Amino acid sequence: xxxxxxxxxxxxxxxxxxxxxxxDLDAMERNLALMAERVRALGIRIRPHAKTHKSAIIAAxxxxxxxxxxxxxxxxxxxxxxxxxxxxxLISNEVVGARKLTRLAALARHIRIAxxxxxxxxxxLLGDAARQAGARIEVLVxxxxxxxxxxxxxxxEATRFAAEIARHDHLRFGGLQAYHGSAQHLRTPAERKAAxxxxxxxxxxxxxxLQAAGFTCDTIGGAGTGTFPIEGASGVWNELQAGSYIFMDxxxxxxxxxxxxxxxRFDHALFVLATVISAVKDTxxxxxxxxxxxxxxxxxxxxxxxxxxxxxxxxxxxxxxxxAPGAQKPAWGDKLLLVPGHCDPTVNLYDWYVxxxxxxxxxxxxxxxxxxxxxxxxT
Amino acid sequence: xxxxxxxxxxxxxxxxxxxxxxxDLDAMERNLALMAERVRALGIRIRPHAKTHKSAIIAAxxxxxxxxxxxxxxxxxxxxxxxxxxxxxLISNEVVGARKLTRLAALARHIRIAxxxxxxxxxxLLGDAARQAGARIEVLVxxxxxxxxxxxxxxxEATRFAAEIARHDHLRFGGLQAYHGSAQHLRTPAERKAAxxxxxxxxxxxxxxLQAAGFTCDTIGGAGTGTFPIEGASGVWNELQAGSYIFMDxxxxxxxxxxxxxxxRFDHALFVLATVISAVKDTxxxxxxxxxxxxxxxxxxxxxxxxxxxxxxxxxxxxxxxxAPGAQKPAWGDKLLLVPGHCDPTVNLYDWYVxxxxxxxxxxxxxxxxxxxxxxxxT
Numbered sequence: 001x002x003x004x005x006x007x008x009x010x011x012x013x014x015x016x017x018x019x020x021x022x023x024d025l026d027a028m029e030r031n032l033a034l035m036a037e038r039v040r041a042l043g044i045r046i047r048p049h050a051k052t053h054k055s056a057i058i059a060a061x062x063x064x065x066x067x068x069x070x071x072x073x074x075x076x077x078x079x080x081x082x083x084x085x086x087x088x089x090l091i092s093n094e095v096v097g098a099r100k101l102t103r104l105a106a107l108a109r110h111i112r113i114a115x116x117x118x119x120x121x122x123x124x125l126l127g128d129a130a131r132q133a134g135a136r137i138e139v140l141v142x143x144x145x146x147x148x149x150x151x152x153x154x155x156x157e158a159t160r161f162a163a164e165i166a167r168h169d170h171l172r173f174g175g176l177q178a179y180h181g182s183a184q185h186l187r188t189p190a191e192r193k194a195a196x197x198x199x200x201x202x203x204x205x206x207x208x209x210l211q212a213a214g215f216t217c218d219t220i221g222g223a224g225t226g227t228f229p230i231e232g233a234s235g236v237w238n239e240l241q242a243g244s245y246i247f248m249d250x251x252x253x254x255x256x257x258x259x260x261x262x263x264x265r266f267d268h269a270l271f272v273l274a275t276v277i278s279a280v281k282d283t284x285x286x287x288x289x290x291x292x293x294x295x296x297x298x299x300x301x302x303x304x305x306x307x308x309x310x311x312x313x314x315x316x317x318x319x320x321x322x323x324a325p326g327a328q329k330p331a332w333g334d335k336l337l338l339v340p341g342h343c344d345p346t347v348n349l350y351d352w353y354v355x356x357x358x359x360x361x362x363x364x365x366x367x368x369x370x371x372x373x374x375x376x377x378x379t
Numbered sequence: 380x381x382x383x384x385x386x387x388x389x390x391x392x393x394x395x396x397x398x399x400x401x402x403d404l405d406a407m408e409r410n411l412a413l414m415a416e417r418v419r420a421l422g423i424r425i426r427p428h429a430k431t432h433k434s435a436i437i438a439a440x441x442x443x444x445x446x447x448x449x450x451x452x453x454x455x456x457x458x459x460x461x462x463x464x465x466x467x468x469l470i471s472n473e474v475v476g477a478r479k480l481t482r483l484a485a486l487a488r489h490i491r492i493a494x495x496x497x498x499x500x501x502x503x504l505l506g507d508a509a510r511q512a513g514a515r516i517e518v519l520v521x522x523x524x525x526x527x528x529x530x531x532x533x534x535x536e537a538t539r540f541a542a543e544i545a546r547h548d549h550l551r552f553g554g555l556q557a558y559h560g561s562a563q564h565l566r567t568p569a570e571r572k573a574a575x576x577x578x579x580x581x582x583x584x585x586x587x588x589l590q591a592a593g594f595t596c597d598t599i600g601g602a603g604t605g606t607f608p609i610e611g612a613s614g615v616w617n618e619l620q621a622g623s624y625i626f627m628d629x630x631x632x633x634x635x636x637x638x639x640x641x642x643x644r645f646d647h648a649l650f651v652l653a654t655v656i657s658a659v660k661d662t663x664x665x666x667x668x669x670x671x672x673x674x675x676x677x678x679x680x681x682x683x684x685x686x687x688x689x690x691x692x693x694x695x696x697x698x699x700x701x702x703a704p705g706a707q708k709p710a711w712g713d714k715l716l717l718v719p720g721h722c723d724p725t726v727n728l729y730d731w732y733v734x735x736x737x738x739x740x741x742x743x744x745x746x747x748x749x750x751x752x753x754x755x756x757x758t
Binding site: 001002003004006015017018019020051073074076080093094095096097099100118119121122144148149150151152153181275276277278279280281284286288289291292293295296297313314315316317318320332333342344345348349350351371373375376377378379 | 380381382383385394396397398399430452453455459472473474475476478479497498500501523527528529530531532560654655656657658659660663665667668670671672674675676692693694695696697699711712721723724727728729730750752754755756757758
């Protein structure tokens, strides 16, 4: 059973129960508009990553602003988004296992589906699943452009994959998946530029033999919130997959912006609202949000607009907020806003988004309760 | 919407889709029986912590083996467990906020409810909520016995709280909550013993003035899987709150056992089953379980019974498994069992437990699909 929503639509901000996953709707809409403007200026496509928000209604807003569709990482996520009306999904990941291939092919009868491969034997399995379902699946060959995770070695190997994909009537070779995940959080613009330049070389080393063999890549996909201005200006990538820009987490905010001004500044639009449940000690308070309310894998959350307060020592359902000398200690029962260290796995902990209009003002009110459609969609 | 179960009851182990939260039912039942036997020998009560499993059916098994009820940390968790038939719940935590107090008092009309306080002003609010609901709530005073989290300072302060609780017709002073969380994972028996000895002194410093003022503590609660033999033998604590023993995570397994043999060895009974989705490189494979399938707050999971394989570099939906020189590299499509670093927040990521009988044998089959009743119950 999903948890009950922590607020009612129309309620004042003060009535939101905690912990709650709160969207500053105005900030999110600014982020959406800013990215749409940037992508228009670059003259290429965007297919935002829905693994960040897992929400069909947010995906619909991205599509309304020009996105060609969305990415996600799992078949179950794609099912949840499709059930909410999303019509064009790239699973930017490998999908392995008979049960998953059956579900993928079934979904491909109803919406446009693309998926990645990096294992030769997988192509025939995908082809069989699509044929049995009477569906058509687009396949991107993933290449490892530096993330040292999935993907074939850049170079001629991808041409062998493309040829095998082309042998299957129910598959279509769509191009390359060339995402450099670990480049996103390199702190300086120079480090990010160097990583993406190397990735670009890897893509070109792969494209040359593909083109020589007569293959066209409709899609060369990749890029995230940390690097998309670089891929976007490269002339090589033609479909950006940034996702986190919509919410901006504390870890992305630690990236040093590009001095050239190419990196737009997105606003923090996602918060975990927490309550001070214990204030016995002079130099700390305890809030009701721990590991089960915040994913701390990329650093602890930042306490929003409360200088001198720092979140640390989380346990399952508690977080300790240290009060620096001279800082104002929160009172027992006060609510604090926390900027998650990492939005994506934090969103996955909640059943509901609480969308707030006029966030941060005395008129702040709950305007939307949106389900996190793909919450827990791990398979 | 909850995710679909990753398997069917009766299916062979090989058909479980991944990632899946898998229980070795035989190991769990051994852990349950071993703890029941230990607690009987100690001659005190156990109220296992259900924040670990969040499951009404597992709570019912604990009660059937002698537990007086369960603990949990949140009102929403108590609601979920009560809906599944649990009749006696201590929320071993502070519950702050008008909406939560209303829900707590409403629940107390239907089952036996106890809760902790460490803020004097909270007592009147609790008393009002209970009176308005026509309910009766038992209240424990939490004292900080060394965890430096919630709890009043040990000593006479608790007597002032007890007297205030006694003034309210709809409240009942139940005793002390004296849990030392950070002692659980101290690695050596000597460190754990020293921490609990200090906690015991804190309890006694609190009990003396309480008894002098005529108050009786029906409950002196605390202890976890790492230290319960010490509290259990102390003659001070009379209700143990261990929870993790039922599953045993990788972090608890790193504790050095008590040389005196007082610490029973519980078995790993909870696993995340993952699939190798990429095997391009010689020295690593990639599995389909990352931060959204495993909580890595207390260290990475251990790859079960596969020497030379180590999980590292997780991202949202991927984990890299390094293959040491000489170790057997898993094949593409193979499934690996991972022992979570920390069970509690890992369980909270899943909608379903897949209970397996004859785990680890060729006859292994899915015997149960149990919902994680309190999954996402953060409020």
